[in-house]
Amino acid sequence: MTVLEDASVPEVTRPSRELAPASLVDLLDRLLGTGVVVAGDVVVSLAGVDLVEVKLQVLISSVRAEMAEP
Amino acid sequence: MSQALRRTPNVGEVAGEPTDQDARYVYAVCRGLDAQALAGVAGLGAAPLDVVAHDELTAVVSTVSLTEFGEEPLRRNLEDLSWLEGVVGVHDQVIRAAAVAAPTAPLRLATICFDDDAVRARLREWYIPLMQALDRVEGCEEWSVKVLVPSMPAGSAASDHPVSGAEYLRLKKAASEGRATEAAAAQEKAMAVHDELSRRSVASRHLSLQDPRLSGHSGTMVLNGAYLVRAEDAETFAGRIGELAAQYPELLIDGRGPWPPYSFAMLDQR
Numbered sequence: 001m002t003v004l005e006d007a008s009v010p011e012v013t014r015p016s017r018e019l020a021p022a023s024l025v026d027l028l029d030r031l032l033g034t035g036v037v038v039a040g041d042v043v044v045s046l047a048g049v050d051l052v053e054v055k056l057q058v059l060i061s062s063v064r065a066e067m068a069e070p
Numbered sequence: 071m072s073q074a075l076r077r078t079p080n081v082g083e084v085a086g087e088p089t090d091q092d093a094r095y096v097y098a099v100c101r102g103l104d105a106q107a108l109a110g111v112a113g114l115g116a117a118p119l120d121v122v123a124h125d126e127l128t129a130v131v132s133t134v135s136l137t138e139f140g141e142e143p144l145r146r147n148l149e150d151l152s153w154l155e156g157v158v159g160v161h162d163q164v165i166r167a168a169a170v171a172a173p174t175a176p177l178r179l180a181t182i183c184f185d186d187d188a189v190r191a192r193l194r195e196w197y198i199p200l201m202q203a204l205d206r207v208e209g210c211e212e213w214s215v216k217v218l219v220p221s222m223p224a225g226s227a228a229s230d231h232p233v234s235g236a237e238y239l240r241l242k243k244a245a246s247e248g249r250a251t252e253a254a255a256a257q258e259k260a261m262a263v264h265d266e267l268s269r270r271s272v273a274s275r276h277l278s279l280q281d282p283r284l285s286g287h288s289g290t291m292v293l294n295g296a297y298l299v300r301a302e303d304a305e306t307f308a309g310r311i312g313e314l315a316a317q318y319p320e321l322l323i324d325g326r327g328p329w330p331p332y333s334f335a336m337l338d339q340r
Binding site: 018029 | 154155158159161162163166169170176178179211214277278280284285286294296326327328329330332333
């Protein structure tokens with residue numbers, strides 16, 4: 001779990017570089033809330049905001065437990 | 071094969087990589103992707119990545135089991151932080167590999183199609199909006215900039231010495247008004263930061279402010295911005311973040327990137 005650090009100038013690498021990995025929370029912001037949504041015979045695409053909210057409640061408690069560990 | 075897909079009896083003849091318990095997890099749709107770019111990158115459960123093409127569009131997929139990714143198991147698994155973290159990590163890794171090689175529209179987490187024909191049908195159906203989304207993100211990367219107000223040390227005001235009830239209420243009101251003024255000022259500065267960064271990006275979005283219990287940040291988040299920036303402008307953009315951080319030392323400005331254009335590849339029609 002990445003935690004926000006102090007204000008920092010991001011390191012910039014050269015073109016033809018790799019893209020940087022993002023933290024779980026930042027990815028969830030993006031992967032659950034946005035992105036291409038396809039419908040039809042897709043089994044599941046997590047468009048359901050309710051589902052996300054329910055899950056985030058669980059996440060919060062899991063993350064808390066995790067952060068309580070040394 | 072198609073008989074096994076009880077929910078889509080009309081699916082027709084199928085080339086058939088997946089078995090009846092399998093489906094295709096779709097990570098992203100790219101334009102003109104050389105599949106070689108994905109060499110050495112594994113999909114979920116270490117499954118090999120495949121591509122499904124329609125015209126110049128390429129969906130990046132791998133086979134997953136419906137016992138793990140079917141609707142009901144998925145709901146359960148989403149409650150499992152380590153499962154979620156694993157899937158998000160692989161999803162991101164695959165998308166990053168694709169996005170450095172070709173214009174890439176990332177899909178939401180856990181977009182599952184029954185088989186390759188279903189994937190191809192989506193590519194056909196969403197051809198125009200997909201092309202528009204890819205036009206928007208081509209040559210660009212996403213940057214995240216968050217602005218936080220560090221927490222004030224509590225109880226610094228005159229609360230130690232005894233005061234009259236009226237005096238106490240006056241102080242309390244003043245403190246509360248002070249906080250409101252500070253919050254408004256921080257908000258205004260955050261908007262100034264956002265406006266400045268927006269001017270230097272192709273597109274920008276406000277994401278929901280993050281719950282500190284999830285992100286682990288301290289202080290109050292006043293901006294969770296996403297910025298679509300041309301790859302060649304990355305250095306300038308990052309430099310500007312640094313300048314803004316210096317300009318507003320009272321704020322915590324956290325810039326991250328470059329990332330795949332997660333926040334900017336939405337289809338216009340849903």
